Every structure is written in C-alpha cells, then in structure tokens.
C-alpha cells in the first residue's frame with residue numbers, strides 16, 4: 001500500500017523539492033492533494049505530473065483559472081477551510097506543511113490534530129502556537145518530523161527516545177547558520193541593499209520570505225524558538241554558530257564533551273527524504289558530500305549589531321508566549337514591505353523592535369487568542385510603517 005500525501009505549499013520551494021523526492025518512489029507514495037496560493041503555472045505542471053485527487057488555491061478566481069486547464073478528474077477547491085480539509089482528510093497519511101508564514105498555522109495544526117505524520121517545514125506554526133501545537137501532537141498521537149535542515153539535523157543527532165534536556169546526557173543544541181548574503185557587507189551599506197540582493201542566498205535556494213529572514217538572521221531566531229518546542233529545551237540552551245559553508249546543518253552537545261553533527265550538501269531533499277522514510281532511509285537524489293573537495297569548515301559567532309533580529313527573537317523566546325506571535329507577525333509585515341520596496345533592509349529590525357517594545361504580553365490559551373495577538377501585532381507594525389513613510 002502506498003502512503004497518501006498532502007503537500008501544503010506545493011508550488012513553493014519546499015513543495016517542489018518534496019515532489020522531486022516523492023516522484024522517485026511512485027510505488028511508495030501517492031500524491032493525494034496539492035495546495036498553492038497564486039502560482040497557477042506551477043500547480044498546473046504539478047497536477048499533470050502527479051494527478052492528485054484535488055488541488056487547493058487561494059481564491060475563487062485562481063480556482064476557475066486552474067480548473068479550465070487541468071484534467072477534469074482533479075477537484076479544484078479554494079480558501080482556508082479547503083486547506084484544513086486537505087491537511088486532515090481521513091484518507092491522508094502524510095502531510096508536508098510547507099506554506100510560508102502565519103497562513104500555514106491552521107492547516108498545519110489541523111494535520112497535527114488529525115494525527116497525521118506531519119513533516120514540519122512551516123516553523124511559524126510552532127513559533128506562534130508552540131504549546132497548542134505540541135499538545136495537539138501528543139493528544140492525537142501524530143508523528144512530528146522536522147524538515148528545517150537544522151532541526152532535522154538535531155533530530156538525527158539526538159539519542160532515540162530523547163525526552164528533553166539532561167535526558168540521556170544531552171547538554172546543548174547548536175544551530176548552525178550561514179550568515180546569509182550580508183555576513184561581510186560593511187554595516188554602513190546594509191540600509192541600501194535591495195530585495196534582489198537579500199534573496200540571493202549564497203548556499204540555499206529558497207522562497208523570498210525565508211531568504212530575507214536568512215539575510216536578517218530572523219530565520220535563525222525563529223528557529224531557536226522552534227527548537228525549544230520541538231526538543232523541549234530552554235532558549236538559553238540553544239546556541240547559534242555561523243558556519244558559512246552550510247555543510248554542518250546543526251549539532252548536539254553531550255555532557256561527556258562529545259558533539260554530534262549532521263553533514264551534507266545544502267539541499268532540502270535530504271531532510272525531506274529523511275522524514276519521508278523515517279525510521280528507514282531512502283535515496284534523496286542528492287549527491288553525497290565530497291569531504292576532500294569541501295576541504296574546510298569555518299565557524300564564527302553571530303554579530304548582534306549586524307543581526308539585531310536574532311537578539312529580538314531571543315528576547316521574545318524568553319517572554320510571555322504571545323511575544324513570539326508579535327515577533328513573527330511584525331516581521332512578516334516588515335519583510336513584505338521591504339520586498340515591495342517600501343522600507344529599507346535595516347528597517348525590518350527597527351519595525352519589529354518597535355512592536356515588541358510596545359507589546360503588552362499575555363499567555364494565549366487558545367487558537368483565537370493567538371489569532372487576535374497576530375492581528376494586533378500586524379496592525380501595530382503597519383502603523384509603524386506609516387510613521388516611517390512620513391519621515
């Protein structure tokens with residue numbers, strides 16, 4: 001019997017990599033549903049190749065457009081409820097959660113609540129609703145497997161049956177970071193960098209939002225919060241080290257002085273294949289790492305003056321639970337404004353900092369309070385951007 005898979009965010013970078021791996025094993029995986037938002041051309045090609053039962057898009061207009069092109073046997077749906085249904089359908093075994101941003105929260109949570117094998121790329125779900133999400137996993141018995149290359153690396157380096165810090169001798173988690181495209185750019189030039197420069201990551205090919213987050217290192221900050229939830233560990237026990245080659249994807253430090261690392265070429269098909277096959281292994285289509293050609297691995301500490309977003313994320317991680325919601329929402333608004341050419345690169349961090357400075361934190365007990373906090377932080381970030389535009 002082949003496993004049926006829903007790919008949330010199929011038209012994106014992770015979605016395309018997932019289909020590349022899944023397509024190598026037609027006897028093992030069957031694509032059940034694909035979801036995208038606006039890229040109809042990509043979804044059309046994917047539908048022709050993988051013939052899902054249904055496909056979900058972001059608007060009625062997009063649904064009409066897609067329906068006119070693809071095989072009439074494929075159902076076309078649109079909107080948030082259709083995403084939730086695709087993630088929780090009783091026929092689905094595996095859900096790849098790869099929608100970008102807060103838009104991924106509801107369907108990803110629905111997959112966890114429905115007890116699926118959840119391949120988690122959408123880190124925002126854990127950043128925004130870590131407690132709710134982890135509770136849903138434990139109540140439903142869902143299998144949660146990290147796709148972020150760093151968390152997948154940590155998962156591979158942890159001992160079996162690990163349950164939290166100090167268990168089985170685990171002492172620290174070390175997340176590696178490339179430092180992005182501006183690791184050595186003079187600080188005085190950062191205000192002038194363009195969206196195209198920010199999206200030109202030196203090692204990874206990714207969607208625009210995560211590329212900008214990598215350039216500010218907000219991505220690493222979000223990953224610190226994600227690691228705390230996934231691995232039941234305090235933020236103070238999660239270190240970040242810059243490793244410009246992106247060959248070591250992360251490390252686990254043990255009380256006896258051992259450090260275990262996972263290495264590989266920077267290609268997301270490796271963690272995707274790992275999570276699809278776990279606890280077995282299967283080929284991902286990625287060439288094995290050539291250690292001699294790699295020759296050297298460098299490490300440095302992140303410079304907080306260059307990467308203020310990392311410090312902001314750490315501040316949010318140690319504050320009340322809705323600070324990460326505010327951090328994430330303000331960052332999404334600021335990154336969108338930067339990509340649209342409305343603000344400069346360095347104003348991403350100043351916008352997030354202003355929202356956090358004014359944030360009155362509380363502990364969101366349910367999904368509605370998470371959504372309300374998200375909306376409030378977005379409104380505050382928009383107001384900051386309007387003030388910036390008037391200056």
Ligand SMILES: NC(=O)c1ccc[n+]([C@@H]2O[C@H](COP(=O)([O-])OP(=O)(O)OC[C@H]3O[C@@H](n4cnc5c(N)ncnc54)[C@H](OP(=O)(O)O)[C@@H]3O)[C@@H](O)[C@H]2O)c1
Pocket residue numbers: 008009010011012013014015035036037038039040058097098099100101103121122123124147148149204205206207208209210268
């Ligand atoms: N790319 C990587 O290497 C990587 C690595 C680790 C973790 N991640 C995480 O994986 C997630 C996806 O990243 P990505 O790089 O694949 O992003 P991406 O290339 O921008 O793709 C995002 C996907 O989400 C869909 N989408 C956008 N807005 C949506 C909305 N409002 N409702 C429903 N769907 C929406 C997009 O649809 P359309 O394109 O059709 O509009 C697309 O399918 C992010 O959370 C990111 O942090 C990515």
